[in-house]
Amino acid sequence: GDSVTQMEGPVTLSEEAFLTINCTYTATGYPSLFWYVQYPGEGLQLLLKATKADDKGSNKGFEATYRKETTSFHLEKGSVQVSDSAVYFCALSDRTSYDKVIFGPGTSLSVIP
Amino acid sequence: EAGVTQFPSHSVIEKGQTVTLRCDPISGHDNLYWYRRVMGKEIKFLLHFVKESKQDESGMPNNRFLAERTGGTYSTLKVQPAELEDSGVYFCASSQDRRGGEQYFGPGTRLTVT
Numbered sequence: 001g002d003s004v005t006q007m008e009g010p011v012t013l014s015e016e017a018f019l020t021i022n023c024t025y026t027a028t029g030y031p032s033l034f035w036y037v038q039y040p041g042e043g044l045q046l047l048l049k050a051t052k053a054d055d056k057g058s059n060k061g062f063e064a065t066y067r068k069e070t071t072s073f074h075l076e077k078g079s080v081q082v083s084d085s086a087v088y089f090c091a092l093s094d095r096t097s098y099d100k101v102i103f104g105p106g107t108s109l110s111v112i113p
Numbered sequence: 114e115a116g117v118t119q120f121p122s123h124s125v126i127e128k129g130q131t132v133t134l135r136c137d138p139i140s141g142h143d144n145l146y147w148y149r150r151v152m153g154k155e156i157k158f159l160l161h162f163v164k165e166s167k168q169d170e171s172g173m174p175n176n177r178f179l180a181e182r183t184g185g186t187y188s189t190l191k192v193q194p195a196e197l198e199d200s201g202v203y204f205c206a207s208s209q210d211r212r213g214g215e216q217y218f219g220p221g222t223r224l225t226v227t
Contacts, residue, residue, distance in 0.1 A: 036218075042220060043117075043218050043220035043221055044156075044221075045218070046216075046217075049215070089156065100146070100161060100172070101146075101148075101156075101206075103148075103155050103156040103157075105154065106156075
């Protein structure tokens with residue numbers, strides 16, 4: 001079945017460091033890809049998405065490009081801030097079955113001043 | 114516009130007791146989903162309602178879990194009787210468009226079974 005794998009955390013970075021969180025997926029169809037974020041004490045929020053190959057999703061300085069050839073959707077940010085400390089989930093939903101989102105295990109990010 | 118709300122935010126019950134979680138989706142969203150994250154593992158799909166009908170309940174772990182959505186508005190998820198392994202965070206989400214549309218998540222209910 002469809003699945004998502006992402007790098008395990010926790011990840012600790014200094015402020016203004018470069019962030020990469022790797023994500024790869026397995027899907028039988030043509031999935032849409034997502035990054036969700038959960039800030040401390042809050043619910044899940046959609047951070048960015050891409051619906052087809054080579055699309056780049058971006059939001060709040062974060063970017064991820066849908067790479068079909070490597071089945072990847074790595075999350076990047078050039079300069080992280082303390083306020084970016086959160087848990088990040090890579091996820092997909094399949095075009096043939098939009099009824100469920102399949103999540104990766106989540107990566108906890110801590111940014112220190 | 115109000116987001117997805119869930120009640121309670123946290124519930125602590127003893128093994129064998131019953132707990133009912135509630136989710137109020139965004140007004141006008143026909144699709145309502147339940148997910149849960151158990152013991153820091155992946156967030157797993159439980160079931161999907163379209164209006165009041167269960168579209169997909171393939172993720173429901175066993176018959177101790179019962180979800181309802183009477184009238185196609187809010188939904189409840191009842192766990193009876195609760196077991197230790199049911200502890201986790203239960204998320205609800207809603208969406209308007211089934212075809213890849215964004216699912217809006219609630220803050221979750223943290224369930225602790227002791």
